[in-house]
Amino acid sequence: MSKLWHGRFEKETDGFADEWAASISFDKALYKEDIRGSIAHARMLAKQDIISGEDERLIVSGLEEILDDIDAGRIELTGDYEDVHMAVESILTERIGEAGKRLHTARSRNDQVATDARLWLKEEILRDIELLKDLRKALIKTAKEHTDTVMPGFTHLQHAQPVSLAFHLLAYQQMFARDADRLWDCYRRTDAMPLGSGALAGVTYATDREYLAGELQFAAVCPNAMDAVSDRDFAVEYIAACSIIMMHLSRFCEEIILWCSGEFGFAVADDAYSTGSSIMPQKKNPDMAELVRGKTGRVYGSLVSILTVMKGLPLAYNKDMQEDKVPLFDAAGTVRGSLVVFTAMFETLRFDADAMEAAAKKGYMNATDAADYLVCKGVPFREAHEIIGALVLSATKEGKAIEEFSLDELREHSDKFGEDIYDAIDIRACLDAKLSDGSTSGASVAAQIEAAEKSLKAFS
Numbered sequence: 001m002s003k004l005w006h007g008r009f010e011k012e013t014d015g016f017a018d019e020w021a022a023s024i025s026f027d028k029a030l031y032k033e034d035i036r037g038s039i040a041h042a043r044m045l046a047k048q049d050i051i052s053g054e055d056e057r058l059i060v061s062g063l064e065e066i067l068d069d070i071d072a073g074r075i076e077l078t079g080d081y082e083d084v085h086m087a088v089e090s091i092l093t094e095r096i097g098e099a100g101k102r103l104h105t106a107r108s109r110n111d112q113v114a115t116d117a118r119l120w121l122k123e124e125i126l127r128d129i130e131l132l133k134d135l136r137k138a139l140i141k142t143a144k145e146h147t148d149t150v151m152p153g154f155t156h157l158q159h160a161q162p163v164s165l166a167f168h169l170l171a172y173q174q175m176f177a178r179d180a181d182r183l184w185d186c187y188r189r190t191d192a193m194p195l196g197s198g199a200l201a202g203v204t205y206a207t208d209r210e211y212l213a214g215e216l217q218f219a220a221v222c223p224n225a226m227d228a229v230s231d232r233d234f235a236v237e238y239i240a241a242c243s244i245i246m247m248h249l250s251r252f253c254e255e256i257i258l259w260c261s262g263e264f265g266f267a268v269a270d271d272a273y274s275t276g277s278s279i280m281p282q283k284k285n286p287d288m289a290e291l292v293r294g295k296t297g298r299v300y301g302s303l304v305s306i307l308t309v310m311k312g313l314p315l316a317y318n319k320d321m322q323e324d325k326v327p328l329f330d331a332a333g334t335v336r337g338s339l340v341v342f343t344a345m346f347e348t349l350r351f352d353a354d355a356m357e358a359a360a361k362k363g364y365m366n367a368t369d370a371a372d373y374l375v376c377k378g379v380p381f382r383e384a385h386e387i388i389g390a391l392v393l394s395a396t397k398e399g400k401a402i403e404e405f406s407l408d409e410l411r412e413h414s415d416k417f418g419e420d421i422y423d424a425i426d427i428r429a430c431l432d433a434k435l436s437d438g439s440t441s442g443a444s445v446a447a448q449i450e451a452a453e454k455s456l457k458a459f460s
């Protein structure tokens with residue numbers, strides 16, 4: 001197929017090189033944005049008397065028909081075209097003739113592709129924010145049902161201090177709230193329009209970029225043509241935000257995988273989100289959580305890929321930048337799918353409150369509270385730490401919990417112990433004894449739930 005730029009060439013591009021360099025197989029995902037951008041561009045050209053009203057009508061109706069035809073599968077975007085921009089323009093010119101050849105006035109594929117990508121990404125970011133909102137809602141709902149469920153809090157994956165399940169879930173709620181915030185931030189910077197920058201230096205026509213930005217619902221116009229066509233930082237930033245979302249999801253997945261194991265027994269995954277084994281009849285595997293954890297690697301790969309593509313590129317456009325799309329689309333699709341599957345899997349997860357509480361009673365998780373008890377009786381903290389450490393050591397030797405020692409036995413370690421020690425180190429009392437803001441106490445968790453609900457509303 002003859003190229004729209006073939007004028008200065010004496011022979012055709014090598015067949016294999018041509019196919020190899022084509023981006024249509026993946027950038028066809030931008031056809032809606034490309035057509036939308038072209039319609040706005042044609043309108044602006046006519047408004048500015050750069051093309052005639054008649055040309056504008058032919059171009060706009062021609063593009064609308066092409067959009068319908070692609071939507072309906074009547075046009076297939078194939079490797080015969082170099083990229084989506086060339087495909088749309090070629091088909092338009094085949095259909096409407098002369099007027100189609102005027103569409104590319106005052107525009108370059110360099111500002112066109114950057115505009116298409118930003119239009120596409122803005123929609124994608126809004127979708128992700130909605131999906132994060134669904135997940136946060138599910139977390140808050142489950143947290144409300146489990147304010148009274150006590151579980152072990154871990155450090156180093158060793159029993160540390162008791163917490164409520166609600167508190168644990170609200171920790172993730174905070175992470176996903178920041179993820180949504182990061183995406184909003186990225187949205188703001190993506191929301192500037194490169195169109196009208198031309199190839200790199202601006203155009204010689206009296207265009208109206210403000211009007212164009214209004215038509216395309218961009219909040220601003222990119223203020224420097226060379227920057228507008230050269231940078232893909234908006235895509236890098238988005239994939240970085242995606243990577244952080246995946247990192248958070250992967251940690252949560254890891255915990256769910258542990259919780260669903262026979263050893264923990266804290267949760268049971270729904271059949272709809274589990275799979276069996278081809279050989280071991282008893283198996284019920286948490287595949288969805290494992291796969292979200294695994295796909296995290298893929299999104300990180302996209303981040304490294306786009307950063308490496310952009311590294312060291314001289315201004316302005318370079319063909320290398322065509323390689324931005326695969327990581328961008330792949331990261332977006334992976335995050336979208338992961339959020340959908342993860343939220344559904346989480347919503348159907350059943351927690352075993354008794355198993356959690358039983359586990360919370362093991363592992364001397366009230367040792368810090370026992371030390372704090374002594375501090376209240378006037379013992380300096382370091383000394384109290386030492387005393388309880390020795391107490392735990394003898395408890396481990398005897399296979400007892402701290403509360404299983406008699407008062408006399410406790411007094412062998414410190415004469416500050418009184419009858420009230422038993423209430424002070426009761427597992428639930430340990431939670432509610434926390435006074436600091438943001439703690440696992442019932443009062444703090446209630447306040448956190450209220451704040452989370454408020455921030456969710458403020459986001460919509």
Ligand code: ARG
Binds near residue numbers: 321
């Ligand atoms: N397919 C190209 C890309 O995705 C479009 C821009 C081409 N511009 C150019 N000057 N060759 O980057």
